[in-house]
Amino acid sequence: MIACIGAGVIGGGWAAYFLARGHDVTAWDPAPDAGDRLRTIVEAARPALNSLGFPDEAWGGLTVAGSLAEAVADAEFVQESAPEDLDLKRRLLADLAALTGPGTIVASSTSGFPMSDMATLAEDPTRLVVGHPFNPPYLIPLVEVVGGSATSPDVVEAAAAFYRRLGKSVIEMDREVPGFVANRLQEALWREALHMVANGEATVEQIDASITEGPGLRWPVHGPCRTFHLAGGEGGMAHMLDHFGPSLLAPWTRLEAPELTPELRNAMVEGTATDRSFGELVAERDRAVIAIRRAVEGTRSANAGRPGPSGRSWSSDEPPAPTR
Amino acid sequence: MIACIGAGVIGGGWAAYFLARGHDVTAWDPAPDAGDRLRTIVEAARPALNSLGFPDEAWGGLTVAGSLAEAVADAEFVQESAPEDLDLKRRLLADLAALTGPGTIVASSTSGFPMSDMATLAEDPTRLVVGHPFNPPYLIPLVEVVGGSATSPDVVEAAAAFYRRLGKSVIEMDREVPGFVANRLQEALWREALHMVANGEATVEQIDASITEGPGLRWPVHGPCRTFHLAGGEGGMAHMLDHFGPSLLAPWTRLEAPELTPELRNAMVEGTATDRSFGELVAERDRAVIAIRRAVEGTRSANAGRPGPSGRSWSSDEPPAPTR
Numbered sequence: 001m002i003a004c005i006g007a008g009v010i011g012g013g014w015a016a017y018f019l020a021r022g023h024d025v026t027a028w029d030p031a032p033d034a035g036d037r038l039r040t041i042v043e044a045a046r047p048a049l050n051s052l053g054f055p056d057e058a059w060g061g062l063t064v065a066g067s068l069a070e071a072v073a074d075a076e077f078v079q080e081s082a083p084e085d086l087d088l089k090r091r092l093l094a095d096l097a098a099l100t101g102p103g104t105i106v107a108s109s110t111s112g113f114p115m116s117d118m119a120t121l122a123e124d125p126t127r128l129v130v131g132h133p134f135n136p137p138y139l140i141p142l143v144e145v146v147g148g149s150a151t152s153p154d155v156v157e158a159a160a161a162f163y164r165r166l167g168k169s170v171i172e173m174d175r176e177v178p179g180f181v182a183n184r185l186q187e188a189l190w191r192e193a194l195h196m197v198a199n200g201e202a203t204v205e206q207i208d209a210s211i212t213e214g215p216g217l218r219w220p221v222h223g224p225c226r227t228f229h230l231a232g233g234e235g236g237m238a239h240m241l242d243h244f245g246p247s248l249l250a251p252w253t254r255l256e257a258p259e260l261t262p263e264l265r266n267a268m269v270e271g272t273a274t275d276r277s278f279g280e281l282v283a284e285r286d287r288a289v290i291a292i293r294r295a296v297e298g299t300r301s302a303n304a305g306r307p308g309p310s311g312r313s314w315s316s317d318e319p320p321a322p323t324r
Numbered sequence: 325m326i327a328c329i330g331a332g333v334i335g336g337g338w339a340a341y342f343l344a345r346g347h348d349v350t351a352w353d354p355a356p357d358a359g360d361r362l363r364t365i366v367e368a369a370r371p372a373l374n375s376l377g378f379p380d381e382a383w384g385g386l387t388v389a390g391s392l393a394e395a396v397a398d399a400e401f402v403q404e405s406a407p408e409d410l411d412l413k414r415r416l417l418a419d420l421a422a423l424t425g426p427g428t429i430v431a432s433s434t435s436g437f438p439m440s441d442m443a444t445l446a447e448d449p450t451r452l453v454v455g456h457p458f459n460p461p462y463l464i465p466l467v468e469v470v471g472g473s474a475t476s477p478d479v480v481e482a483a484a485a486f487y488r489r490l491g492k493s494v495i496e497m498d499r500e501v502p503g504f505v506a507n508r509l510q511e512a513l514w515r516e517a518l519h520m521v522a523n524g525e526a527t528v529e530q531i532d533a534s535i536t537e538g539p540g541l542r543w544p545v546h547g548p549c550r551t552f553h554l555a556g557g558e559g560g561m562a563h564m565l566d567h568f569g570p571s572l573l574a575p576w577t578r579l580e581a582p583e584l585t586p587e588l589r590n591a592m593v594e595g596t597a598t599d600r601s602f603g604e605l606v607a608e609r610d611r612a613v614i615a616i617r618r619a620v621e622g623t624r625s626a627n628a629g630r631p632g633p634s635g636r637s638w639s640s641d642e643p644p645a646p647t648r
Contacts, residue, residue, distance in 0.1 A: 009557045044603060048610040084567060111568070112576050134538045135555050136606075139613045142538035169537035177525045179576030182534035184520065185513045188577040190548055192512035197591050198582040201501045204595025208547025210506035213493040214458045214466035216547065219540030220620050223532025224514055231459050233333045243408060244435070252436050252503030253512040255579035258522040267521050271528025279368060282460075286372040287623035289463045295615030296544050300608060 001026055003075035005068065005096065007034040009135060010109050011081030012041025017138035018079075019062055020045075020054035021166050026063045028071035035064040045138045052139075068092075072099050077162055079131065081109040089113060093128055094121035105159050107131030107145075112183050114176035115148030125150035129159045132180055141169035144180040185224070192253050212296075221288035222281075229272040230281055237272040241265055325350055327399035329392065329420070331358040333459060334433050335405030336365025341462035342403075343386055344369075344378035345490050350387045352395035359388040369462045376463075392416075396423050401486060403455065405433040413437060417452055418445035429483050431455030431469075436507050438500035439472030449474035453483045456504055465493035468504040509548070516577050536620075545612035546605070553596040554605055561596040565589055 004015040007029035015025045015038060027038050042062065050056065065071035072078050078100060082092050089110060096106045106128050108118060119125035129147050134140035143163045147156040160170045171181055179187055196202040202210070218227050225237070232240030241260065248257035258264060274281070328339040331353035339349045339362055351362050366386060374380065389395035396402050402424060406416050413434060420430045430452050432442060443449035453471050458464035467487045471480040484494045495505055503511055520526040526534070542551050549561070556564030565584065572581035582588060598605070 181526045182538040188512040188516035191579045191581040198588045202505045211547040214506040216543030223535040255515045257515040291619030295619045299611035
């Protein structure tokens with residue numbers, strides 16, 4: 001049995017995922033309407049999970065517990081998804097460590113607090129680990145797993161293995177960095193967006209459209225590094241860094257870039273090196289971008305089909321209009 | 325006829341797109357093998373463009389010109405995609421302005437130079453405008469259009485209309501900002517990634533996986549602002565800012581956030597406001613994320629099918645394994 005602590009978007013989304021994967025879930029949240037909230041989130045997630053191949057009859061059962069102690073009494077794994085408040089997380093994780101046995105892993109969905117900062121009140125912090133999901137946890141595969149200074153390495157390993165068994169894509173970090181990996185990247189983008197809105201440089205609508213109609217279409221298939229590897233053409237990342245290296249000094253964002261030392265250049269070139277040819281990667285990207293565009297077009301709410309910012313749909317059914 | 329200046333990844337990609345949309349293209353690049361390079365890029369793009377509904381018989385014809393003057397002599401529209409070198413762009417744009425007639429728009433694919441900085445040598449800078457595409461220009465719909473201080477507002481309008489007629493999604497900016505919109509956002513993410521690699525905080529592979537298995541799966545359907553609107557649950561952006569506002573002060577990225585003033589908070593809340601319900605947006609996102617995951621899974625090169633960083637595929641055909 002898995003215990004889900006917290007009945008918000010993340011806690012409820014985790015519950016839906018664990019249920020769909022056949023696990024019984026006991027959930028708890030101090031809100032008086034926690035049960036209703038959880039069931040609403042789980043039911044909202046059900047069609048997506050059914051469609052992913054988890055029919056209702058394979059689901060586990062959901063119990064809403066009357067207390068924290070009751071919720072975790074029989075738990076093999078606890079997923080804590082309380083609000084992002086350091087003091088609250090400290091007290092809650094200390095309680096969870098005290099209320100669970102030595103074989104139980106307590107994972108926190110924290111968006112960015114290092115476990116070493118959250119585990120300070122726990123008598124036994126060895127079983128506390130970060131297991132950071134992405135919204136919605138029942139659809140986005142990524143979970144970032146990292147321990148605090150007092151977390152047992154075995155617990156980090158076991159938590160990663162637990163998520164993998166559940167079909168998650170796990171990034172296991174060997175050190176604590178606030179925001180982990182994805183949220184650091186996402187937060188840099190988000191802060192630049194806030195600056196732009198604050199300064200009147202772009203509207204919220206332009207910012208969203210610049211991603212959905214632009215680089216956002218590449219990121220599900222090739223991450224930012226491989227994307228730029230392809231931007232370098234046959235010369236790959238090395239050519240890209242030589243060509244666009246100077247732009248690292250340009251005021252393209254308020255975030256200053258690191259110095260492009262030979263070490264960093266080599267790390268990027270070696271990190272993006274692959275046996276696959278430029279042509280093969282381009283073909284893969286092209287197939288994926290087309291499929292992604294079609295996927296998004298086909299799934300926009302019919303009565304709210306949002307064309308691009310130009311007011312035009314992406315579809316190509318308009319005949320070409322030669323200029324002469 | 326459209327003139328494409330530059331035979332790199334971007335210039336060649338533009339040529340393929342214009343050709344597929346039925347336009348004749350005259351291209352030029354100082355490289356001795358410019359013709360071969362262009363034809364290679366155009367042929368690599370052909371299957372994607374065919375698949376998007378542009379069969380070979382509807383394509384325009386490609387001519388490789390022997391000189392810059394010859395390339396633009398009859399051009400109604402010039403797309404300049406030379407290397408990202410300010411001095412080179414200044415001289416080239418001055419030449420292009422001089423070599424073309426008063427009815428010809430000269431658009432630059434620059435990744436981030438403001439036109440006011442590039443137009444300094446042009447005798448008539450009124451027809452020079454930025455038309456910034458994304459790689460590959462034949463698949464990513466976004467084009468950012470913005471003029472310099474000397475650009476005629478009519479030219480900015482006409483360039484935007486030209487791209488829209490060609491099926492592009494256009495963001496028309498009313499002011500010059502280095503990097504425009506999408507590249508500022510992308511560059512902030514990229515610089516944070518470089519810092520992480522430089523500091524040993526994450527590997528290139530982890531950075532790419534954190535996006536392809538994580539937030540990258542949401543961005544083609546909902547941009548960063550709407551994504552965070554949904555992260556706030558029924559309370560939307562307002563709740564999200566109240567909940568995660570404090571993280572703007574946290575060291576989650578090296579980019580400092582702006583102060584979350586009431587004005588900025590309102591701009592974000594109003595900018596993400598929509599008549600569509602939370603439930604409707606969640607359902608749309610879920611359908612899209614599932615379709616995007618399937619699209620990517622189905623299009624990875626068969627002999628290089630890359631499972632998630634966990635070594636597992638996303639597919640759900642594994643039976644659920646209840647813990648008890």
